[in-house]
Amino acid sequence: MCAMMILIQMIIPPPIRASASADSSSSSSIYSIPASSIPAPTGNGVMSFKVMNGTNGAYSDSQIFWGVLGINPANGKWSYLDLNGNLLPISLALNDAPGHLSKNGINYANFYHKVSDAPWVSLPKITSGRMFLCVATECYIKTYDNGFAGPDINNPNDPNLNVYFDFIEFTIDATGYHGNTTRVDMFGFPIQHRLVNVEGNYDRTVGELEVETRSGLFSKFSKEVPSQFTSLGTIQAPYRIVAPVRGSFAAGGVNANYFAGYSGFSTQDILRCDGAVTNAQTCAAINRHVYTDNNWNIVGNYYQAAPANYYSKFWHTHAIDGLAYGFAYDDVNNQAAYLETSRPKGLIIKVGW
Template identity: 30%
Template sequence: MITRRTLLGGLTAGAATAALAGRAAGAPVPRAAGPLPLHVVNNSGAYANTSVWIYVIGTAGDQQVHLTPDGRLAPVALADNGPDGFTDYAVPLAAGGTTTVNLSPMSGRIYVALGSKLKIKAVTDGNGRPALATPAGWVAGDPNYNVLHDSVEFTYDAGGMHCNTTMVDMFSVPISLRLTGAADQTTGTLKDGARDQIFADVKAAAGFDRLVIGDRRVIAPSHGLEAGLFAADYFAPAIDEAWSAYAAKDLTVKTVAGTFTGRTGGGQLTFHGPGTVSFAKPSTRDVLMCDGALAAPNDRIRGPIAAVLGSALNRSTLAGHATQPVTDPAAFYQAQRTHHYARAMHAATRDGKAYGFPFDDVGNFAAYVEDHAPKDLTLTLTRF
C-alpha cells in the first residue's frame, strides 16, 4: 500500500515537505493517466470563495511544476518571482459554487489559503534547477506564518490516485477528501466543532500548550521541539520503560516479511526472525519524526519493524503490549505521557483516521485513500 512514508525527496528548498509517490503492490497494469477533475468546495462558513485560493505544486518527472488557473501544468521558473520576490501560482475559486480544474500526472501538494495569498518563492535547488520554497507554518520567520493555510498530499500517476490529509507538520484548516472511481471513498472529515476541540485539547495537554499558535494553527510537537516549544526529552521515560520491559521477556513484531522476536541488551533492541536487526534506544526527536534510530528504509526487514516500533511509542502501547502492532485503537494514547497532538487529531475525525505522525499508517489508521481507476477528486473545506 502506498503511504505517506513512500516519499519523494526534494519537493521544496528550505522547507520540510514531501509528497506521496509510487504504486501500490497488486495494482493493475499501468495505464496512461489522463486529466483528472479536481473539484474544490468551500463549505467553511468562515470565508467566501473570493477569499480562498488553492495552489497545486509538486514534481512531474524531474521538474518542479505548478498548476495554472486554466489547468495547464507549467514548470517552475525563477522568472516567475514578482517584484515582491514571490511567485503568484494561486488558482482562485469560482465566485460561487464548486471550482473544477484538471490534475495532470504529478506528485505534490494542494495548498489552500484563506484570507490572504501565500508567498511561495522560486529558488534554485542543490542541483541548480528551479525549485520552490513552500510554506512552513511552524517557523515563526516564514513569510506565510500569519496566513491561514493548510494542505493535502497526493500522487497521481499510471497506478491511479493516492492522497491523504495530513497533520504531520501542523493542523489549521478542516479539509476532507472524496475520491471516486472503482470505489467511493472519503477521509479527513472532522466532526462538528472539532477544529475548536483540537485547539482546546492540545492546549490543555501538559507540555503541548505552546504548540497552539493563536487561532491560526496547531503545530506538530516535532516542529515544536525544533522551535524550543516542546521538551526534547518528553518521551524519555516512556522509551526507558519500553526498553526495560523487554530485557527479560520477548517482544514479538509481526510484519509482511514474517514474525520477529526481540530482546534488549547493551542499550540495543535486537530482533531475530527472517533476518536480524538491532535498534539503538531512540530519542524523543526520533519518536516524533520517525527518524534517526527509527528511520525506516524501503526494505523488508528494518523498515517495517521501525515503523511498528515508532507507531507503538507514539501511541504509548510498546511497553505494555508484547505483541505488536496493536490494532485496537481503544488501546492507543492511554498513558498520561503520550502523543496528545496525534490523540486530538484522531479524536476529531469522523472515521477516526488522521496523520498525526509519520508512522500513523501502521494498522491503517491514516487519513489516506487510493484508487487505481480514479474518476475525480473532491477537496472540501469543511465548517470551522
C-alpha cells in the first residue's frame, strides 16, 4: 500500500475495523491518557492529536520530530501542517526557505515540529496524509509545487539512510478519520496508534505491543524468522528492518525466486502485490501461504508453511491484536493495523524505543 516513491500519492485502503487490547504496565503507556482529557480542536480542526515520547529516556521531547504532509481538500494542493492546525502549501521554494534543513550540501524543506513544541495540535481534513516521525534528527525530504520526494531506502545515496524514521498514513474526510501504521516497506521503531471518537464508545489502538522494545524486536527478528529472512534485519541496521522486496528478495537477490513453484507468479510481484498479482485476495493468499487452500480466510492457517512472507508474520506476532500491515494488501480479511471512526475526537501516536 505504501511503497516509497517520488511525488508520493497514497491510497488509503477500504474501511476495516480493528480493535485494541490495553496494556497499562507503564506510566508512559499510550493508554495512560484519559480520553476525557483530549482537548477540542481549534480553527479548522476536526480532531486533536499528540505525539508521545515513549523512548524511556533514550531521547528527550526535543529530539523527537514530527511533520505532516498531505493534500488540502479545500484547494487540492499538497501542504504541510503548522502548529496552529493550518495546512500551508508546499513548494520547491520551501527547500530554501528560512530555517530549511541541509545535508551534504543539499537543502531540504523543514516542516517539522518537536514533541516539546506543543502538547496537542489540531488536525483539519486532509487527503493522503502522511505523518513522518523522526528521532534524533529531522528527515530530509524535498518538496515540490505538486508533491514531495519521500525517503527511498533503496537509494544508496538517500539522505535518510542513517536517520531513524517511521510514519503513519491517514485521511480525514466527510466520513471521518481513516489511518494506519505500516510495515509494508520497513520497520524503524515501535509505534502505537490510538484513535478516540467524540461519543466515547470507540477507543482503539494498533501497532506494536507496548511491551516490545526496539532492540528486542531486532533480536527477536533474527531468531524467529527463517534463514532466508534474517538479512532483512541487518542490511540497514541499526536504522531499520527492511521488507523482503527491499532486500534479498528483490530481482537479482539470493532469494529472488523464493516463491517459485508455489503460484506461478514472480516473487517480486507477490511481495509488492503488483504486476501480475494486483488482485488483493490472491496476493494476500500467496503471502500467507493459503493460496492452495479451499478457504483463504482462516487466520489460524496463515504462515504455517513455506514459502510465506515470514517478515509479515513477524509483525503480526508482535502487534496489538495481531494486526499489522506486513504487505500491501494485508487488509484482506481485516488483518491490517487500520483504524477509523466517523466522528474522531483524538489521535495519539506513541514513538517507542
